[in-house]
Amino acid sequence: MTISTLKHTIQEELKDVYPVQEIHNFFVLLSEAYLKMSRLDIVMNPDTVVSAAILANFTEAFKRLKVFEPIQYIIGETEFFDLNFKVTPDVLIPRPETEDLVRWIIQDQHKTNLDVLDLCTGSGCIAISLSKYLKDATVSALDISTSALAIAKENAENNNTNIHFLLKDILASDSLPQHYDVIVSNPPYVRNLEKDLMSNNVLEHEPHLALFVEDDNPLIFYNKIISLSKTHLKPNGTLYLEINEFLGEATQALLDSDSFTNIELKKDIFGKDRMLKATLTL
Numbered sequence: 018m019t020i021s022t023l024k025h026t027i028q029e030e031l032k033d034v035y036p037v038q039e040i041h042n043f044f045v046l047l048s049e050a051y052l053k054m055s056r057l058d059i060v061m062n063p064d065t066v067v068s069a070a071i072l073a074n075f076t077e078a079f080k081r082l083k084v085f086e087p088i089q090y091i092i093g094e095t096e097f098f099d100l101n102f103k104v105t106p107d108v109l110i111p112r113p114e115t116e117d118l119v120r121w122i123i124q125d126q127h128k129t130n131l132d133v134l135d136l137c138t139g140s141g142c143i144a145i146s147l148s149k150y151l152k153d154a155t156v157s158a159l160d161i162s163t164s165a166l167a168i169a170k171e172n173a174e175n176n177n178t179n180i181h182f183l184l185k186d187i188l189a190s191d192s193l194p195q196h197y198d199v200i201v202s203n204p205p206y207v208r209n210l211e212k213d214l215m216s217n218n219v220l221e222h223e224p225h226l227a228l229f230v231e232d233d234n235p236l237i238f239y240n241k242i243i244s245l246s247k248t249h250l251k252p253n254g255t256l257y258l259e260i261n262e263f264l265g266e267a268t269q270a271l272l273d274s275d276s277f278t279n280i281e282l283k284k285d286i287f288g289k290d291r292m293l294k295a296t297l298t299l
């Protein structure tokens with residue numbers, strides 16, 4: 018089968034499930050992964066013949082896409098902050114909103130040799146990007162999931178960064194190993210009651226451990242992280258949080274003005290409350 022026929026086949030296979038443009042994007046990503054051909058290569062070489070072995074990979078991908086498996090899990094990787102990250106169903110797929118959080122930190126933090134801690138690291142996307150872009154920072158990253166940490170460690174190596182990984186339940190921790198200039202976290206924050214708003218590909222394929230909190234205690238992680246930050250940020254150290262868009266004010270209210278200054282709530286590109294930062298008072 019030629020590339021041009023394969024392109025037609027994917028549209029036919031998935032037309033009842035996804036819009037045309039999304040199917041085209043899948044085709045480009047699958048071609049990059051399986052044929053090692055760029056978007057331009059595909060356009061320039063429509064008559065190239067695809068081998069039976071590679072065709073089998075595409076056919077398997079079509080099956081998985083039909084049951085709404087995220088394309089990132091199918092090809093096994095994604096991009097975050099211009100870096101490549103391995104992803105499996107053990108880790109949340111890094112989101113563009115989280116890139117905004119990382120960008121905020123990099124724009125703010127100009128000192129060298131910062132001590133940084135990423136709580137609930139998942140794929141390691143925040144910790145690894147900060148280690149890449151903050152000069153000479155010492156970065157640690159914590160998660161409760163052994164399998165997520167295994168992926169994060171691979172990602173750290175693949176991106177030539179040296180991160181100190183900690184296997185720990187943050188909710189059961191009363192202390193952290195040291196004091197930090199920056200603590201950052203994108204913890205689980207979706208309430209069960211918000212499941213109706215979520216698409217099948219997230220609900221059925223991404224790890225619930227990474228996503229959900231109980232409806233009656235949705236800020237459980239923020240309470241704990243803020244409490245630990247009070248005792249483990251260095252004076253003038255800064256806490257950065259990704260937050261639930263519906264709980265911006267409630268989350269901000271946890272940052273008491275006796276302990277924190279320069280409290281800032283920031284919206285994402287869709288105008289939703291998405292990030293908080295606060296500096297520990299001297």
Ligand SMILES: C[S@@+](CC[C@H](N)C(=O)[O-])C[C@H]1O[C@@H](n2cnc3c(N)ncnc32)[C@H](O)[C@@H]1O
Pocket residue numbers: 108109110111112115136137138139140141142143159160161162165185186187188189203204205206226227228
């Ligand atoms: C929303 S994901 C964030 C992953 C990654 N930081 C990102 O931004 O893509 C939350 C992460 O918290 C971890 N987690 C859940 N409960 C935890 C706990 N009690 N202690 C530490 N980590 C926990 C999950 O394993 C998951 O990797």
